[in-house]
Amino acid sequence: xxxxxFHLIFVTLLTALSFGCAAWAFQSGSLLWGAAAVLTGIxxxxxxxxxxxxxxxxxxx
Amino acid sequence: MEIPYTxxxxxxxxxxxxxxxxxxFLASEVMLFGGLFSAYVLLRVGADQGMWPHGWLNVTLxxxxxxxxxxxxITTLLAWAACKVRxxxxxxxxxxxxxxxxxxFLGIKSYEYHDKLAHxxxxxxxxxxxxxxxxxQSKDFDLLKKTGTFTLHGHIVEDRRELMDLRSxxxxxxxHEEITIAAADIKKMGxxxxxxxxxxxxxxxxxxxxxxxxxxxxxxxFYFWGPGSRMWKTDPERFTNRIEVSGLFWHFVDLVWIFLxxxxxxx
Numbered sequence: 001x002x003x004x005x006f007h008l009i010f011v012t013l014l015t016a017l018s019f020g021c022a023a024w025a026f027q028s029g030s031l032l033w034g035a036a037a038v039l040t041g042i043x044x045x046x047x048x049x050x051x052x053x054x055x056x057x058x059x060x061x
Numbered sequence: 062m063e064i065p066y067t068x069x070x071x072x073x074x075x076x077x078x079x080x081x082x083x084x085x086f087l088a089s090e091v092m093l094f095g096g097l098f099s100a101y102v103l104l105r106v107g108a109d110q111g112m113w114p115h116g117w118l119n120v121t122l123x124x125x126x127x128x129x130x131x132x133x134x135i136t137t138l139l140a141w142a143a144c145k146v147r148x149x150x151x152x153x154x155x156x157x158x159x160x161x162x163x164x165x166f167l168g169i170k171s172y173e174y175h176d177k178l179a180h181x182x183x184x185x186x187x188x189x190x191x192x193x194x195x196x197x198q199s200k201d202f203d204l205l206k207k208t209g210t211f212t213l214h215g216h217i218v219e220d221r222r223e224l225m226d227l228r229s230x231x232x233x234x235x236x237h238e239e240i241t242i243a244a245a246d247i248k249k250m251g252x253x254x255x256x257x258x259x260x261x262x263x264x265x266x267x268x269x270x271x272x273x274x275x276x277x278x279x280x281x282x283f284y285f286w287g288p289g290s291r292m293w294k295t296d297p298e299r300f301t302n303r304i305e306v307s308g309l310f311w312h313f314v315d316l317v318w319i320f321l322x323x324x325x326x327x328x
Binding site for chain 2: 001002003004006007009010013014017020021024028040044047051054055058061
């Protein structure tokens, strides 16, 4: 598995963590933290698409 | 003598040797951290009702550290991508950023450790508990001889269980002030170091081991950024592969933190 593939896994888990943190923050009553976590999750997803496009010629192996 | 398969893929594995080596190493790392995570789960489910701490760690600092490591994973990938397109200047820039982010992470972690080591829980002879951060102690303070005084900034509670959930409304409403306690009134005292309870023990073990990995990774990345980058002039493809291998290790360490953060800070 190349760094590209591992980075994709990392970005996926980071997205899950961001939305998980958002759920935790909303449950704790912290709307500001929750909104920031949602925005972070969206940003990470956008970054994920950007990085995949940028490295589309690099192997997953 | 030339080392085989440092650049070309080995026909039977389909990858170059260093990549196979790092994945075997990372497999052993998964077992190491997996065992410690299992220990955490068993300690937690085995804890007495109401005796597992909540809210003991600073979520803001943990979040900042998570963002720092996430950014460092990105800069590591960009450094490798820069090597792929033969842009050595950008490689230097991105790898330099990774080093700075890693050092900032370690600085924040050190601050968190210091905060825990300066935090004391004192069992008083009247059955109550004083809890707070160390302020000062008199020169003649001696717990065995029962002389002198110890001052901390915190509060006094009737039951030790009140110190367990710092997210509870009661804990949030507690008024913190400077408290000076005579040594004669102290039954037992200790800081929030690893031996304080099972939570601090597993917290320091997990995060300490992780911090050592960060430190080791930073040293390797620093080597490739500095003296090791001479290989770029003689064998850029092999150097690029080295950057990929160090990047794989770095991503693994970042991935461990992605699990550590919610488990330790948010639950």
